[in-house]
Amino acid sequence: MDQSPEQNEQIMLPFSVVSGILMCKTVYDITGKVSSQLYKGYNGLKNKDRIEWNNRGFSTFHSLVVTVVSFYLVFISDIFKEDHHNPVTLTERKSHLSSGLQGISLGYFIADFAMIVWFFPSLGGMEYVLHHLLAIFSISLTLTSGKGHLYVHTLLLTEATTPFVNLRWYLDLTGKKSSTLYLYNGLTMLFGWLVARILLFVYFFAHLYLHFDEVKYTFPLGPYALVTVPSVLALMNLFWFSKILKGAIKTLAKTKHC
Template structure:
C-alpha cells in the first residue's frame, strides 16, 4: 500500500512539473511560436510514419513500389493531412471568425492575431521546414526548383506573419489555396496505382480544375482587391512585411497561372481520349 501511495505521489509530482513546464515555457507567449514549429515538425514525422504503416497493411500496390515512390507516397500523405488542417483553420479565420472582420474596431486588420492563429501558423511553418528538408535531401525526386521556390516563399511569409503578428489575414487567405493539395496528391496516387484510365482519375482531374480556379486564381484576385481596399493599413506594416504582402502573392499567382495552364491542357487531353 505504501509503495502504491508513493508511486501515485511520484506520478502526480511529475504531472505537476509537466503542467508547470507547459504553462511557464512551452505555452508562454515568448516560446509559443517555437513550440508550435517544433510541434509541426513532430506531427510531420508522426504523420509520415502513420501513412507508411497504414499503407503497408491496407494498400497492396504500396509494397510493389520503388523506395523513392514509397517515400513520395508517405510524403504526400502528410502533405494531405497538413492541407486539410490549414485549409479548415484558414477558412475559419477568413470567413467565420471576427478576428479580421472590418466590423471590429479594435486595431488595424493588418496587425491582428490570436493564440490560435499563432498556433496554426506555427504548425504550418514546421510542416514547410520538414517538407523542404525532404525535398533538398532527395532533390529532385520529390520536386524541382519550382517546389523549392514555392515552399521557401510560403515558409518565410508564414513565419514572418507568425512572429511579427503582421498580415495574418492575408497569410490565411493565401493558405486557403492548400485546398487543392489533396486532389493533386490523389491524382499522383491514382497514377502510381495504375488507375490513370479510371473514372476516378477523370473526376479527380475535373475537381482539380475547379478547385484550382477558385482557390488559386479567383481567390488571389480577391486578395489583391482586399489589399487595395485596405492599403492605408497595409502601408503601416514594417517594410519587410509590406514587401511580402505584395511579392509573395504575386510570385505565387504567376506560378499558379502557369500550373493552371498545364492542368487545363491535361484535362483537355484526358477528355479527348474518352470521346
C-alpha cells in the same frame, strides 16, 4: 506569477513549429504502416516511390487542417471581420489559434522543404523549392512581427487543392489513370485550382488594395512582401493551371473518343 500574452506567445510559437515538424514525421510513419496493410502493392514499390507516397500523406493531412482552420478564421470567425468600432486594424489582428496554426504550417513547410532538398529532384523541382522558400519567408515574417495574419491565412487556403493533386499522383502510380475516379478527380482539381489558386488571389489583391493604408504601416518589409510574394505565387499558379487545363482537355478528348 501569471505570464504576459507576449511571454505566452514566445513559448507557443517555437512549440507550434516543432509540433508541425513532429506532425509530419508522425503522419509519414503512420501513412507507411497503414498503406502496407491496406494496399498490397505498397511493399513492392520502389524506395523512392514509397518515400513520396508517405510524403504526400503528411502533405494531404496538413492541407486538410490548414484549409479548414484558415477558412474558419478568414470567413467565419469575428477576428478578421470589418468592424469600424474595433480600434485594432485588420493587419494587426491575430489570435492564439491563428498564431498556432501558422507555427504548425511553418513546421510543415520546413520539414517538407528539407525532404525536397534531401531527395532532390525526386519530390519536386526548383519550382517546389521556390514555393516552399516563399512560404517559409512569409509565415516567418508574420509570426515574428505579429502582423498580417489575415493575408497569410488567405494564402494558406490555396492548400485546399493539395489532396486532389496527391490523389492524382496515387492513382497514376497504382495504374488507375484510366479510371472514372481519375477523371472526376482531375475535373475537381481543375475547378478547385480555379477557385483556390486563381480567383482567391483576385480577392486577395483586391482586399490588399482596399486596405493598403493599413498594410504600408505593418513593418518595414511588410508592404513589399505582401505584394511581391503573392505576385510570384500567382504567376506560378497561373502556369500550373495552364498545364492542368491542357491535361484536362486532353483527357476529356480521349474519353469522348472512347
